[in-house]
Amino acid sequence: MMGSRxxxxxxxxxxxxxxxxxxxxxxxxxxxxFVDLTxxxxxxxxxxxxxxxxxxxxxxxxxxxxxxxxxxxxSERRLCEEVHLNLxxxxxxxxxxxxxVPDHSTFSKNRHGRFRDSDxxxxxxxxxxxxxxxxxLASGQRLAADASIIQADxxxxxxxPKSDWQPGSINPEDAPRAVREYLETLDDAAFGAxxxxxxxxxxxxxxxxxxxxxxxxxxxxxxxxxYLIDTDNGVILDVEATRSIRQAELGSVRTMIDRVNYTxxxxxxxxIADTAYGAGSMLDWLDRQRGIAPHIPVxxxxxxxxxxxxxxxxxxxxxxxxxxxxxxxxxxQSRRTFTKPREKKADKDGMLRxxxxxxxxxxxxxxxxxxxxEPARKILRSIFEPSRDRARAIVQTTDxxxxxxxxxxxxxxxxxxxxxxxxxxxxLRGPNxxxxxxxxxxxxxxxxxLAKLLPVPEVAS
Ligand code: SF4
Numbered sequence: 001m002m003g004s005r006x007x008x009x010x011x012x013x014x015x016x017x018x019x020x021x022x023x024x025x026x027x028x029x030x031x032x033x034f035v036d037l038t039x040x041x042x043x044x045x046x047x048x049x050x051x052x053x054x055x056x057x058x059x060x061x062x063x064x065x066x067x068x069x070x071x072x073x074x075s076e077r078r079l080c081e082e083v084h085l086n087l088x089x090x091x092x093x094x095x096x097x098x099x100x101v102p103d104h105s106t107f108s109k110n111r112h113g114r115f116r117d118s119d120x121x122x123x124x125x126x127x128x129x130x131x132x133x134x135x136x137l138a139s140g141q142r143l144a145a146d147a148s149i150i151q152a153d154x155x156x157x158x159x160x161p162k163s164d165w166q167p168g169s170i171n172p173e174d175a176p177r178a179v180r181e182y183l184e185t186l187d188d189a190a191f192g193a194x195x196x197x198x199x200x201x202x203x204x205x206x207x208x209x210x211x212x213x214x215x216x217x218x219x220x221x222x223x224x225x226x227y228l229i230d231t232d233n234g235v236i237l238d239v240e241a242t243r244s245i246r247q248a249e250l251g252s253v254r255t256m257i258d259r260v261n262y263t264x265x266x267x268x269x270x271x272i273a274d275t276a277y278g279a280g281s282m283l284d285w286l287d288r289q290r291g292i293a294p295h296i297p298v299x300x301x302x303x304x305x306x307x308x309x310x311x312x313x314x315x316x317x318x319x320x321x322x323x324x325x326x327x328x329x330x331x332x333q334s335r336r337t338f339t340k341p342r343e344k345k346a347d348k349d350g351m352l353r354x355x356x357x358x359x360x361x362x363x364x365x366x367x368x369x370x371x372x373x374e375p376a377r378k379i380l381r382s383i384f385e386p387s388r389d390r391a392r393a394i395v396q397t398t399d400x401x402x403x404x405x406x407x408x409x410x411x412x413x414x415x416x417x418x419x420x421x422x423x424x425x426x427x428l429r430g431p432n433x434x435x436x437x438x439x440x441x442x443x444x445x446x447x448x449x450l451a452k453l454l455p456v457p458e459v460a461s
Contacts, residue, residue: 018091028092030451031070034131037062043123047114056102061110062124063093064102069444072422076104112177116432121439126263128446129237133264137453138230138237140266144407145256145273147224147242147249148414151425152209152434154221159201159211167207178430182207185431190240190255194248206429210244223426223434224249227413227442228256231272231406234413235449237264239442241434250282257290270295272403278391280350280384287387294391295403302380309370311379318386322354323379325370329360331379351380417441 186192213219
């Protein structure tokens with residue numbers, strides 16, 4: 001028998017518990033166990049006035065933002081609608097059925113004010129990292145670093161070529177917020193001061209973003225999100241927003257390693273990264289200044305394609321500071337003997353020159369295979385060569401084979417960031433906008449990780 005037609009009836013009273021309607025295996029229920037925002041009121045207290053109208057609860061706003069990033073809701077306007085309608089989202093935000101949802105404009109006001117002034121999103125991120133460490137998910141021993149390019153909210157049509165770009169003519173008084181942030185970060189090593197090379201185009205709406213064709217397709221404006229992860233379980237220990245150029249990304253790894261050491265007392269045994277991080281200065285910083293084993297392929301441009309002897313065919317003796325060529329002759333930095341020994345100076349690229357004697361090369365039977373177009377052979381040696389040698393030795397070990405597999409974890413996190421969290425294009429502009437988005441996304445990824453690795457214990461029936 002067909003039942004009677006369902007008619008909506010506006011009941012006056014309901015007995016309804018949101019708690020009972022959120023499934024036990026819902027993502028937000030698992031995540032909620034690890035969200036500890038008890039400290040944020042105290043953290044924000046100096047940034048609120050003691051008079052005036054009460055503000056929207058900052059914990060509610062952070063919970064709503066976490067819902068947005070965990071569930072991949074990119075628009076704040078849509079996030080407010082979803083929280084209004086979705087029971088699980090209401091439950092996570094501690095909103096009852098009749099509680100009003102804040103307007104989307106509240107996020108913008110707080111973000112540009114108290115949240116940034118107090119560095120609240122950083123505080124929330126570090127609280128979650130501390131929880132991951134406390135739960136035993138990160139030992140801090142084998143870390144991996146990498147960067148991923150995220151498209152900025154800026155279009156090619158609204159940009160100026162470098163020949164016409166004049167930052168000195170911008171009046172900060174009537175410039176938009178993202179432009180003011182660009183002017184403020186011109187001397188910042190992660191942005192303006194990362195490289196003296198001017199970008200081909202500069203965006204009008206977000207001038208701090210980098211015009212990049214690094215992905216091989218059409219170029220666009222972008223920022224880089226830099227991750228330092230613990231490879232035990234893929235926990236993100238630190239995150240940094242930079243311009244999408246190599247110098248800024250290398251600098252961010254140093255910043256993150258020192259910050260993780262300062263904040264959590266972690267000093268890794270090794271750092272795993274790809275060839276992009278294999279510059280001599282980076283390897284030397286890790287190896288000699290921080291005592292961290294660089295599990296990084298060395299950038300080496302000494303290979304030759306014309307069949308002549310490469311630098312690897314010459315043997316270096318550290319004690320005498322001399323190279324010996326395949327013909328058994330010595331290559332030295334200087335052949336003159338000074339009464340007062342002179343300091344050996346490297347060129348601007350940090351390279352020392354070792355030369356063979358012209359007399360030796362002139363009479364050598366191997367000259368055609370060594371230096372057929374030069375009077376005598378010369379070899380360049382980096383001032384960072386001892387650290388480069390140690391990195392080369394590490395590459396030969398079985399530990400390095402393991403490190404290569406562990407490195408995939410950071411790449412998987414970037415894939416997850418883009419495919420699951422939907423962070424393919426930034427919504428906020430300026431270095432601070434990128435920083436906010438990257439911190440919230442990394443916090444969401446760590447919370448999802450905690451929920452996945454430490455599931456809700458099943459209640460015995
Ligand atoms: S050409 Fe000069 S440097 Fe090269 S093998 Fe002969 S002596 Fe040595």
